[in-house]
Amino acid sequence: MNRERPPALTRRTLLHGSLGLVSATLVNALPSPARAAAEAGDPIRQRQLRARLDTLLAGDGDPSRAVPGAALAVLRDGKVLVAAAAGHARLGDPDGHGALALTPYTPVRVASISKLATALTAARVAEQGLLDLDADLSGWLEFRLRNPAWPQAPITARQLLAHTGSLRDPPVYWMPAPGSIAGLLSAEAFTPARPGTVFEYCNLAYGLVATALENATGERFDRLAQRLALAPLGLEDCGFNWSGVPAARREAGGTLYRRDEAGCWQPQVDAAATLLGGSEPVILAEPGFELPTYRPGRNGTLFSPQGGLRAGVLDIARLAQAFARGGPGEALASPVGPSRWPEASTADIWGTGPQLLPARAYGSGEGPDLIGHAGQALGFFGGAWTTTDGRDAISYFVTGHDPQAELAAHPATGLTHWESTLLAIAVEIRRAAG
Incomplete structure (x- = not known):
């Protein structure tokens, strides 16, 4: 569900970041990464969330499900109810690039959430x-x-x-x-x-x-x-394939990882060499191609409209909120074709871009019906959703996985263990807030 197969990083393209391996020994030797909370939020709720993210980071009791980083945010009435992150935005590598903690502001490639x-x-x-x-x-x-x-x-x-x-x-x-x-x-x-x-x-x-x-x-x-889409939502420091993202934010960006058979975390996209010192959009191009020579209207895949948006966990919550009642994307959230939205118990209902996720599909039916999108690619698993009235928005992601681990997809939604767990945490935070 919502899967991409982005191009591999090769020397013939402009995606030429370092692919150095990070051994499990090196990861274990790193200092405990800082846990970051964003803006105002209930301190007790923040601490509880960070503790829960730490547990998820370690695999919830299954080491094969351990992840490099995890983040979650819940907004209410446009304000941050809670936002936290745990783990690493980037792991140290043999080229001397140091480790960097993941925060709710860290921009990463958000896969199919970009479609919003x-x-x-x-x-x-x-x-x-x-x-x-x-x-x-x-x-x-x-x-x-x-x-x-x-x-x-x-x-x-x-x-x-x-x-x-x-x-x-x-x-x-x-x-x-x-x-x-x-x-x-x-x-x-x-x-x-x-x-x-x-x-x-x-x-x-x-x-x-x-x-x-x-x-x-x-x-x-x-x-x-x-x-037209990002700046009006206050997301002017986000962009497709890093286009328009300020240099300082790009340099603080996150890497997506997969673990290889030897237990090493291997960068899949946005390794340190791509993030540090870069200013141009990251594109696929034949040798010698210069971006200023591109003629618009020839190849819209160049900027990865299906999955190349770089944004943080707070950013994608605000993006999803645009599709709620009264938002600029409200008309796009109407089901395309016949459906039983929101009474359905399956997740195969789509608008003109967003997915419509009934409460009966992802839970017992006691939670809210949601509008948004999930994303799964290159080690990223996440989602960004809004309640239909636009009052609440939730978002979450992890930044890597072990391809050999059982993904344990939810039978109705196709969401993985990490996505289902983070979604449940966010819905519970929303419920507890009243």
């Missing part, structure tokens, strides 16, 4: 009359977009954002610059279904929407998203 920002950007462009979410997207592309099995059926931006556009992810759904996204649309990128009729989760769909947004506005997707 992409959907909100599309809505903003549509509000300006530059894009019609329900029209044939071909009008905003340099090619005719059609499913070969349904050549007369148009594919729309709304269908793509809701994963009903009859596309599926091919083995590779990203195109290095200066290539065109059209090169990804082989026959295997389409399902047999008529567009608009069947749900198929698809990351490539978001690359197509981003490409159309660039054509509609003449502006690069990363800049467009920051200007």
